[in-house]
Amino acid sequence: MTPQAPSREPRQDRSRATRRRLLEAAIDCLASEGWSGTTVAVVAERAGVSRGAAQHHFRTREDLVTAAVEYGAEVRMRSMRARLEASAGTPLTTLEVVTMLGDLYTSPLFRAALQLWVAASSDPQLRAQVLPLEARVGREAHRLTVEALNADESIPGVRETIQATLDLVRGLGLAALLTDDSPRRTRLLTQWAKTLDTVLTPPPDPRNPSNLQPPP
């Protein structure tokens, strides 16, 4: 072991922990105070990090907020994937899947992402920074939903209906912005799970009797 190793390692750990604290504080700050109330200085104070240390990690609000939404999305997607893997023996019901998505899109992370998307819509430079992130998160959310529902996208209409499910929960997230409408959301998602099941499992095709057989 070199003499520097023990001190270098903890310094990297400390730096990583500081970064994480800033990212988490940025999500909370955006969700509650909005774009204009979220500056690097305000987030640093929330995170209990000196302004200088915060500036060392993130030079601008745009950098901080984009990194925070990216980090938050990774954490949520990882935890959704872990839940899927944990339940691999007994797959989630369609209602459990759409409820999980509904929870994701009404979380502080969604509210934070919404602030970023809306700010980017009138700022071309920020928009260029946000577009690849939006595409990546969208692809990953789609992939996770297909896996969670064990959906066969070769069945006509299934791919579009999975996309519609994600657009629907995005719309529900927006509806929850000003009022807590969770009872309405629960009724709506309960009905949507039923409808989704009919699209995901179409009646067997009489022209193709192999559909009538259970898979080997």
Added chain:
Amino acid sequence: MTPQAPSREPRQDRSRATRRRLLEAAIDCLASEGWSGTTVAVVAERAGVSRGAAQHHFRTREDLVTAAVEYGAEVRMRSMRARLEASAGTPLTTLEVVTMLGDLYTSPLFRAALQLWVAASSDPQLRAQVLPLEARVGREAHRLTVEALNADESIPGVRETIQATLDLVRGLGLAALLTDDSPRRTRLLTQWAKTLDTVLTPPPDPRNPSNLQPPP
């Protein structure tokens, strides 16, 4: 006719026209420049109205923007209602109805409303001002959709599916914020219309043979 009438009438008309120009300019300004780029002064300049005249109509940005979204929603709803009435003989297809909703929720009006909703989410005073407007527009959009689809909300699941349709198009509006994804939206709404038809017209109930009869 009193001597004052001719001069008072045009003055009222002029004032109403000025107000309308301000409201329309505010919607365009919000949609393209966002909340922070939309002030009473900027909107007055866009509308070709003096700053003093604009201030006479709207004291604050919050008042101007709330009135603009309310005005825009009324105009759009009125034109949707006119379209329904014009086509009363030959009802719109489900695809035509969901396309009409998709267009509404990707219009500059939706982008303007989104700016207002998001600003209100971190401003309690503005939130109190926006909530009744959101509820009114939501109710009217629901009523129009039920009428346009000629939907029977006493059928189980229909009411929730109509609501889901409105949440879906709201989500689609959000997805269209940063990129023009109209080809995806068209595919998705085409499939949604098919799914919607199966929910709106459930198979006849064998326990109730009257369902098998066409209505008189």
